[in-house]
Amino acid sequence: MNDGSLLLKNIGVDDAGLYECSVENETAYVDRVNLTVRTEPPPLVNVTVHASTILALILWNVAGDGGHPIIDFTAQYRSAAPVNGTLEPWRPISPNHISPNSRQVDVYHLDTNASYWFRVWATNALGPGPPVEVLATTLYSDQEAELYKHFFSGAEQFDTRTWVAAVCVVMGTLVVLAAGTCAVLCREWRRHDYVEDQDVMELVPNIILNPGFMEMDPIRPREPLASSIIKSTECPGPGKPRRV
Structure with missing residues (x-):
């Protein structure tokens, strides 16, 4: 530009590097600038899904953080079978914010012998990166089929x-x-009630034969206390007789 500055538009990760500015028709460099490009996290790599009968395990690796530390990961899933010609909305996988140190997450409550889409992405300070989608099918459980046959065998003749x-x-x-x-x-x-009546019947003859059976003993008068005789002695002084 006329003021000597350099303007770069629509740059990407590949545009990062060392830039040199020089005067036209001269070989001497005027200035050098090291350009660092920071973006959202790139797509995760080695994303795989190991599905069993009713659960699945999602695994992934990180190819970069886009210049900022990864804050968390997010994973979602949905059934691959369309309903009324459209796919169902994505379902969140708990926890919603997976630790940045994690490289796997479990998915529960799946149906057996069913296909699901799984996707996972990373997020940094600039925003979420592009998600990576993987299709997987859960296994068919022979054990559950045997239990079904066992429980419902003879149901028609019941x-x-x-x-x-x-x-x-x-x-x-x-x-x-x-x-x-x-x-x-x-x-x-x-x-x-019968025991109480028997006690009352036994108590009545005792009252009739002995009228004082239920009377309380009269209060006896308290005997007067004998007065105590206190004998005092006086120590005689010198030349005085002792008196009792």
Whole structure:
């Protein structure tokens, strides 16, 4: 430019380096400038997904940080099967902000024998980098299929009357137990009242035969205390007789 400055537009990571400014038609360099380009984090590399029956493990490596330290990673997933001709929205994977030191994350609550899209990206102070998407399919669980066959085998021939009879037997047992408990409680209550009546009947003859049975002993008068006789002695002085 006319003022001697250098203006670079639409630069990228490849434009970083040492720039030299010199006067036209002269070989002597006037100034040198080292240009450092800082961007969002580049795409992650070696992104793989190891899927099992109901969970998956996402692994990745970092190719660079864009000139600023990576703040966190973010991972999402969604079903690869379209619904009404469109794919479902991306679902977040917990935690939403993965530690910058992590290189993997687990995904839970997946369906067996289903395809999913997974994507992950890094974020620094300038913003998020481009996501990397990977398609993976969960495994088919033979064990779950065997359990399904075991539980539902003979379901078509199952008679609901058997289930109703079993419920009636259980309810009848509960009713019998409740009635027995009530009978025992009533019996104990009546027995307690009978014992109290017997105690009252035994107490009445004692009162009739001995009228003073329920009377309290009269309060005895307190005997006067004997007065104490105090004998005093006086020590005689010199030449005086002792008196008692």
